[in-house]
Amino acid sequence: MRMLIAVSLLSLVPLSVNAEIRVFACEPEWAALADEIGGDLVETYSATTALQDPHYIQARPSLIAKVRRADLVICSGAQLEIGWLPALLQKANNRKVMPGTDGYMEASRFVLRLDATADLDRAKGDIHPQGNPHIQMNPHNIAAVARALGERLGRINPGNTATYENNLSKFLTRWEEALVRWEDAAMSLKGKQAITHHKSWVYLLNWLGIEESASLEAVPGIPPSAAHLSRLTTQFAGGGADLIIRAPYQHGKASEWLAERTGIPAIVLPLTVGGTSDATNLFTMFDDIIARLQGAMDDA
Amino acid sequence: MRIVSIPGALAVLILFSPAASMAQDTDLESMRAAIDELRADYDARIAELERRLAIAEQNASQAVYAAQAVAPEPEQGGGNEAFNPAIGVVFQGRLWGTDGPANESEGFATGETELIMNANVDDKFAAYLTAALAYEDGESELEIEEAWVETTALPAGFGARFGRIASGLGYLNAKHSHQWDFVDLPLPYQAFLDGRYIDNGVQLTWLAPTDVYMELGGEILQGEGDPSGLAASTLFANVGGDVGSSSSWLAGASYLDRDDMASLSVAHFIWKWAPHGNWKDRNFVFQTEYFDYSDTGIDGGWYAQAIYQPFERWRFGARADGLQTDVDDPRRYSLMLDWSNSEFSRLRMQFTQDETGATNRNEWGLQYIHSIGAHGAHTF
Numbered sequence: 001m002r003m004l005i006a007v008s009l010l011s012l013v014p015l016s017v018n019a020e021i022r023v024f025a026c027e028p029e030w031a032a033l034a035d036e037i038g039g040d041l042v043e044t045y046s047a048t049t050a051l052q053d054p055h056y057i058q059a060r061p062s063l064i065a066k067v068r069r070a071d072l073v074i075c076s077g078a079q080l081e082i083g084w085l086p087a088l089l090q091k092a093n094n095r096k097v098m099p100g101t102d103g104y105m106e107a108s109r110f111v112l113r114l115d116a117t118a119d120l121d122r123a124k125g126d127i128h129p130q131g132n133p134h135i136q137m138n139p140h141n142i143a144a145v146a147r148a149l150g151e152r153l154g155r156i157n158p159g160n161t162a163t164y165e166n167n168l169s170k171f172l173t174r175w176e177e178a179l180v181r182w183e184d185a186a187m188s189l190k191g192k193q194a195i196t197h198h199k200s201w202v203y204l205l206n207w208l209g210i211e212e213s214a215s216l217e218a219v220p221g222i223p224p225s226a227a228h229l230s231r232l233t234t235q236f237a238g239g240g241a242d243l244i245i246r247a248p249y250q251h252g253k254a255s256e257w258l259a260e261r262t263g264i265p266a267i268v269l270p271l272t273v274g275g276t277s278d279a280t281n282l283f284t285m286f287d288d289i290i291a292r293l294q295g296a297m298d299d300a
Numbered sequence: 301m302r303i304v305s306i307p308g309a310l311a312v313l314i315l316f317s318p319a320a321s322m323a324q325d326t327d328l329e330s331m332r333a334a335i336d337e338l339r340a341d342y343d344a345r346i347a348e349l350e351r352r353l354a355i356a357e358q359n360a361s362q363a364v365y366a367a368q369a370v371a372p373e374p375e376q377g378g379g380n381e382a383f384n385p386a387i388g389v390v391f392q393g394r395l396w397g398t399d400g401p402a403n404e405s406e407g408f409a410t411g412e413t414e415l416i417m418n419a420n421v422d423d424k425f426a427a428y429l430t431a432a433l434a435y436e437d438g439e440s441e442l443e444i445e446e447a448w449v450e451t452t453a454l455p456a457g458f459g460a461r462f463g464r465i466a467s468g469l470g471y472l473n474a475k476h477s478h479q480w481d482f483v484d485l486p487l488p489y490q491a492f493l494d495g496r497y498i499d500n501g502v503q504l505t506w507l508a509p510t511d512v513y514m515e516l517g518g519e520i521l522q523g524e525g526d527p528s529g530l531a532a533s534t535l536f537a538n539v540g541g542d543v544g545s546s547s548s549w550l551a552g553a554s555y556l557d558r559d560d561m562a563s564l565s566v567a568h569f570i571w572k573w574a575p576h577g578n579w580k581d582r583n584f585v586f587q588t589e590y591f592d593y594s595d596t597g598i599d600g601g602w603y604a605q606a607i608y609q610p611f612e613r614w615r616f617g618a619r620a621d622g623l624q625t626d627v628d629d630p631r632r633y634s635l636m637l638d639w640s641n642s643e644f645s646r647l648r649m650q651f652t653q654d655e656t657g658a659t660n661r662n663e664w665g666l667q668y669i670h671s672i673g674a675h676g677a678h679t680f
Contacts, residue, residue, distance in 0.1 A: 049545065049576065056580040056643070058572055060548040060680050061513030061540025068457060068507050083643070087677035090426075091515075093507045095453040100423065122644060122672075221642060223612050249578050 021157050024066050024097070026075030026085060027054055028273040029136040030107060030145075032282050034074065036171045037150050041160050045070075047088075050275035053249050054080060055126070055221075059087035067092035070103070072156060074149065077106025078113060078133035102156050108133055110148040111141040114202050126221030136272060137204035139182065139286055143175055178283055185290050189297065195232070195264070197224070197246035197255060200271055204289065213241050216254045224254035233261045243296045247271040265296045385419035386674030390478045393668055400654070400661030410435065412477045414445065418676065424453040430476065446498060461503040466496055468505070468517050468536045469554045471568035471589055473497055478669045479678060481585075481607050482636055483650050486621040488591040488601030492564055497556070499523065499532060513540040513550075524560040531559035540680070547573045550680055562595035570680070583609045599624045613640050623656075630656035645670045 020043040025031035031046035038044070047063050048054045054076075067073060067088045075081050089098060097103035113131025120129050135141045150168035154161035190209035194201070197216045205212050214235065218228040236258075244255045244266040252266070259266035269289050270279035276292075279285035393410040411434045418428040430446040448463030466474045472489065473496050485495060501521030508514040515538040523531025536554035543549065549571050556564040567590045574583035588604040603621035610616075615638050622631035632655060638648035648667040653660065 051545075051576040052578045053580040057577060058548060058574075058579055058680055059677060060542065060572070061538070061550055062511075062542040062548065064507070065511055065513040065541075069509050082677065084677050087679050090450075090677075091459075091507070091679065093454065093457045093459040093505065095455065098452050100420075122642070126642070249576075249581075251581070 021071045021153065022069055023072045023074060024070035026073075026081050027136070029142075029282065029285075030074045030076070030149075032273045033142065033146055033149060034072075034153075036282065037146060037164060037167050038153055039163070039167050041157070041163060042153070050270060050272045050279075051249050055083060057084055059084040059091075063088050064091045067097065068094050070094065070097050072103050072105065072152065073097040074105045074107060076108050076133045076135060078108040078130040078135075079128050080108075080133035102152065105149070105152055107145045107148075108135045111135050111138075111144050114206060115199070123219075125217070125219035132199060132202050134200045134271065135203055137201060138207040139175065139179055140207065141203060142282060143172060143179075146171060146175070174283070178286070182286055182290050185294065189293055192242040192297065193240065195236070195241045195244045195258070197244075197250045200247060201245055201269070204269075208293075216244075216246075216258065229254060229258055232258055236262045236264060243267055243293070245269055248275045265299055267292055267296045269293070383419075385417040386676070388416045388671055388673035388675050390414045390416065390476075390669065390671045392478055392670075394483055394665050395667075396483070396663065396665035398661060398663040400657070400659070400663075405663075414476065414478065415442075416674075416676065418674075420452070421449065424451060426450050426452050457507040457509060459505045459507070461505075462501070464498060464500050465503055465519070465521075466498045467519055467521065467534055467556070468503060469493075469497055469534050469556050469564075470566040470591075471550075471552065471570060471587070474679070478671070481587075481605060481615075481617055482619055482634055483648065483665055483667045484652075486589070486601075486603035486605075486619070487623050487630070487632060487656070488589065488603060488621070491598065491601055491623055492561070492591060492593060501530075501532070511541075513538070515539075521558075523558045533557050545577050546575055547571065548577075548680070562593055564594075565592040566590070567592075572680070581612060597626055599626070614638075615640075632656060644672070644675060 021038060021041055023031065023034040023038065023042050023044045025034060025044060025046045027048055028046040028050055031044040034042050034044045045066050047066070048057055063084075070092075073089075075085060094103075095101070108131070113133075113135065115128075116131035117127060117129060120127065135145075146168060150164050153164045157164075186208050191211070193211045193213040194205060195214045195216065196205075196212055199212075199215055199217075199220050202212065204210075214232055216224040216229065216232070218225060241262075241264050244259055244264055246252065246255045246266070246268055248268055248270065252268075255266035258264065268276065269292055270276045270285050273279055273281060273285050275285070276288055278288040278291075390413065391410075392412040392414070393408065395408050396405050398406055411432070413433045415431045415433060416429065418426065420426045427449045428446065429444070432443045432445045434441045434443055444464060446464055446466055448461050448465045450461040451459055454460060468474060470489075472480070472485065473493070484490075489495060499521040501519055503517060503519040505515055505517035508516075515536075517534075517536050517538075519532075519534040520530055521532040521534070522529050534554060534556050536552060538550060538552035540548065540550035549569070551569045552567070554566045554568075556566075558564075569586075569588050571586040572583065573585075574581070585607045586605075587607075589602065591601040593600050601621070601623040603619060605617060605619035607615055607617035617636045619634045619636075620631065621634075622629055632652055634650060634652040636648055636650040638646050640646045646667075646669040648669070650665050650667065652663040654663055655661075
């Protein structure tokens with residue numbers, strides 16, 4: 001009888017003997033990176049999915065509860081999450097992950113950011129003073145953040161530093177091999193020109209040597225207008241761009257409208273892990289990006 | 301380079317050696333095989349050299365990146381100017397009209413224009429100020445709406461706030477007027493709390509370490525009436541979660557005990573939906589609160605509203621609100637349409653059919669809500 005009670009009481013005790021490090025990532029690419037570097041030692045959660053515009057999500061109760069128990073919060077930063085992350089941090093009552101502590105990490109701090117500006121005027125749209133936050137689109141940046149994340153995980157979980165370092169070096173070896181492969185395959189893309197829906201592709205285009213000739217949004221953050229699309233149709237009627245790029249969470253209407261009238265192919269590229277069915281992890285995400293870019297060039 | 305000339309030398313030997321008939325054919329075959337083998341060898345070496353060159357170029361470009369990588373800057377977490385508080389101003393105004401007897405709410409009003417400032421105080425506290433700029437009776441006033449300090453480093457999921465705070469009672473009470481979906485507050489807030497209940501005091505909250513959001517909280521506030529102060533207290537609890545990847549909900553119950561009024565209990569429920577949780581594009585919100593007032597004369601009040609955003613920037617909504625008294629159930633019905641050019645500006649049109657008075661009355665109005673400067677993250 002006592003055994004029965006003891007066993008049933010034990011079954012109520014949460015089996016958290018493993019004491020995994022809980023990583024709360026604002027975006028899927030950082031959850032994927034934490035999985036690579038942390039392996040079994042971490043339990044990751046991504047606040048957003050590839051089907052959501054990460055600028056505008058609700059600071060909802062389920063996210064607050066996740067931040068409450070997180071050991072590490074990792075986000076792109078550069079004000080990408082300024083519309084919701086501060087509300088989560090304020091309500092989560094978790095002092096381990098407040099800005100300024102080891103438990104809070106902004107990935108964009110560890111890389112060179114493009115388009116930083118001191119000319120802060122909202123008439124120019126949704127601009128980020130510390131630079132464009134979509135840094136995950138250049139695999140060199142991923143490597144830099146990986147190093148920083150490995151070091152940070154070692155700092156908040158010192159008992160497992162050796163494992164994190166080991167995982168990191170294995171990841172970086174595979175990543176560097178993949179980088180050679182991607183850059184080799186993308187040689188033919190150098191010098192091409194792209195029209196983008198929103199300025200989320202600057203790091204990708206910069207890496208591949210593709211020029212950004214125009215944006216469907218007249219001003220970042222304001223949806224594409226008929227007037228601006230007409231202007232673009234005139235501008236690119238005789239060529240001048242090789243493709244139109246958008247993210248999976250953006251409406252295809254504007255890209256397809258322009259594609260129809262100019263003959264420029266419109267494609268969807270994953271902006272993060274999970275953005276397309278093939279982009280299941282960081283490696284396959286870039287595989288898919290290169291494949292889709294080449295596919296668009298071949299079709300043209 | 302020496303190696304390359306061997307096939308050439310072999311070829312010369314073959315060409316100028318004395319003809320020998322059949323034996324020479326087999327020699328020729330073996331020569332060709334040898335040449336092919338050498339060619340394959342060179343191809344392999346060139347491929348290897350090309351691969352190593354590619355890696356060297358790769359390393360060179362990575363070295364450039366490594367050199368450019370910035371030393372990590374100290375986390376700021378909100379993009380604030382160093383040591384300056386985040387400052388924002390919300391410009392609000394409305395133009396209101398009614399077909400009933402003339403009242404003071406008609407015409408232009410800008411009383412809800414707000415100045416908002418917040419910053420971290422140090423590693424354990426943050427502070428927050430909202431002041432309302434009002435122009436009344438020919439005088440301009442700066443009213444302190446909220447001014448509080450909150451803890452940022454309490455352990456075990458606790459949080460505390462003290463100063464002049466908006467009570468955690470109900471759902472809409474903690475939301476500033478620029479966050480409302482209608483120009484005015486629902487009837488129960490006007491009837492029981494005379495607007496939003498903001499008072500001097502202390503608030504303590506505790507967030508449970510569970511996957512389902514569970515928050516418990518309480519306040520001790522100055523209240524009215526009792527000369528020794530501490531005449532009001534509240535208790536509240538909130539739970540919330542997700543349903544699939546498109547829906548989220550929040551439910552709560554709260555209780556206010558204040559010396560100058562009967563006790564008030566409020567239950568609230570909010571449901572938010574967006575396809576795949578992509579809030580920017582299309583979304584829907586349902587919100588309702590029920591007030592129970594233990595007093596003779598007036599028993600309670602309620603409101604229910606639904607707001608739908610069919611595509612970016614446009615929203616329309618409907619609300620019904622009312623009170624329950626011994627005598628009757630006064631009600632109002634409102635419709636609204638708003639357009640937001642960006643997340644910082646909003647223009648709204650509202651129409652209300654007011655059936656609370658002896659005779660029905662229609663009200664209509666336009667409102668603008670425009671903000672500059674820092675704009676805090678909105679809660680759920």
